[in-house]
Amino acid sequence: MLRYRRNWTAVILIAAAAVITLLFAKSGDENIGSPWRFHRNIEVMETCRLEMLAVVADTVDICTSIVGEGFLGGAVRELGISGSQYLSTCEVLMDSLGWSVQRAGDTLTAIYNRGELSELRAFPGNRRGFYRILFSEGTPSSWEYVPQEKWIRQRVISCDISSTVWEALWDTALPPDLTESGILITGRDSSRAVGYVSELQHELTDRLFCYDIDFYYDVRVGDKLWILIEENRYPMDGETGFRRILAAKYQFVHGGLAEAFPFFHRPDDAESAEIIFDHYHRDGASLRTMFLKMPVPFGRISSVYSDARMHPVLGYTRAHRGIDYASPLGTDIYAVGDGTITVRSWCGGYGNLVRVRHANGYETGYGHMNGYASGQSVGSYVRQGEVIGYVGSTGLSTGPHVHFEMKKNGSYVNPATEIMPPANPLEGAELERFLTEMSVIEEQWSMLVGIDLPVPEVEIEPETVVEEPEE
Numbered sequence: 001m002l003r004y005r006r007n008w009t010a011v012i013l014i015a016a017a018a019v020i021t022l023l024f025a026k027s028g029d030e031n032i033g034s035p036w037r038f039h040r041n042i043e044v045m046e047t048c049r050l051e052m053l054a055v056v057a058d059t060v061d062i063c064t065s066i067v068g069e070g071f072l073g074g075a076v077r078e079l080g081i082s083g084s085q086y087l088s089t090c091e092v093l094m095d096s097l098g099w100s101v102q103r104a105g106d107t108l109t110a111i112y113n114r115g116e117l118s119e120l121r122a123f124p125g126n127r128r129g130f131y132r133i134l135f136s137e138g139t140p141s142s143w144e145y146v147p148q149e150k151w152i153r154q155r156v157i158s159c160d161i162s163s164t165v166w167e168a169l170w171d172t173a174l175p176p177d178l179t180e181s182g183i184l185i186t187g188r189d190s191s192r193a194v195g196y197v198s199e200l201q202h203e204l205t206d207r208l209f210c211y212d213i214d215f216y217y218d219v220r221v222g223d224k225l226w227i228l229i230e231e232n233r234y235p236m237d238g239e240t241g242f243r244r245i246l247a248a249k250y251q252f253v254h255g256g257l258a259e260a261f262p263f264f265h266r267p268d269d270a271e272s273a274e275i276i277f278d279h280y281h282r283d284g285a286s287l288r289t290m291f292l293k294m295p296v297p298f299g300r301i302s303s304v305y306s307d308a309r310m311h312p313v314l315g316y317t318r319a320h321r322g323i324d325y326a327s328p329l330g331t332d333i334y335a336v337g338d339g340t341i342t343v344r345s346w347c348g349g350y351g352n353l354v355r356v357r358h359a360n361g362y363e364t365g366y367g368h369m370n371g372y373a374s375g376q377s378v379g380s381y382v383r384q385g386e387v388i389g390y391v392g393s394t395g396l397s398t399g400p401h402v403h404f405e406m407k408k409n410g411s412y413v414n415p416a417t418e419i420m421p422p423a424n425p426l427e428g429a430e431l432e433r434f435l436t437e438m439s440v441i442e443e444q445w446s447m448l449v450g451i452d453l454p455v456p457e458v459e460i461e462p463e464t465v466v467e468e469p470e471e
């Protein structure tokens, strides 16, 4: 049993912790915007207050134990709980609260008030949040699952590109409070850091700017990047996670600026509560084209669109009105554009097939799937890039691949040569609202960064020379 936080030892520990926290908070302030400082200070104050209350009263004991090898009973006993109290505690945790599976590393904390057990908290390592049992006269009186409190905060990232975008983000984008200690110590800390930067980079290069910037060929040393992001802050764990990019600007050293601004589409009917979030250029044009180039994240074209070819299974010449992408079994298959699922079933030679109906008379099909994404059915609305299934080899197929086809107004078209129309631009009242919100965002963003962020140069129409009639 680990008994601590008593008298002088506790006072010294808390004082040391407070000093370290404040030092850390100060050093971290230099490279980040201001909005989170406020939260952080409140958090530190609250922690100190609780600790001080416990110490000053000198009536509270806090014991902690760690579940070893998934054995709950041992950890409960280590807290000094025994007899009928032991039985009732285990029963509440496992039956009433439904915490049936424990893992090595889950922790328990018992709070004793004047020697009597008053509260027990169980922290499953795989969840954010904890189980709490309150005791009255030694027996459990009430219990609940307390979900972890989460704040959403905004932060600005400014980087100079000196080699790759990944390296620039790795050097500048990680929040100083990514982990509880503020530094990367354990393997878990490092993987969280890598995960954070990968998610951010994926959103930036594969989603936001995938049509505007070729991140292999266009990037030059001296380019600049500004990102306004949202983060999830979990005060109880002292951890931070990436949420999404609100806005971004990429300035090329040789001139030119790519921009992304957010717009929240409010649903027309009250029933669909989900607010759709998209990114737009300054003029209200969508950053996206209507379709992605391919329905898998990586893959090799194993068969192109043609009107006549030798079919590998049937052995005779047959048109192949689609493109085959060979990809490993189980690879994600994306909907290439926003739309509604119209087919999601076995369909002869296609094997497991999904069809999606899009705007402007387009329809796409994805064949030979190994399985479908969960939570969708015929009639589900899917977004561009949303996973709808997984690469397989069902139906008439010689190996794992996705057969991808596209129809326009009912006839097959070659997805590779079909001109990809831009996704719907904002118009009318929506455009007006977007322009107002954009200028507010840009102003606040500039304030957070502390400089006037660049705006595109206005193209000046060459003066029309009015030719004087010759006399």
Ligand SMILES: [Zn+2]
Residues within 6 Å of the ligand: 303, 320, 322, 323, 324, 402, 403, 404
């Ligand atoms: Zn095919």
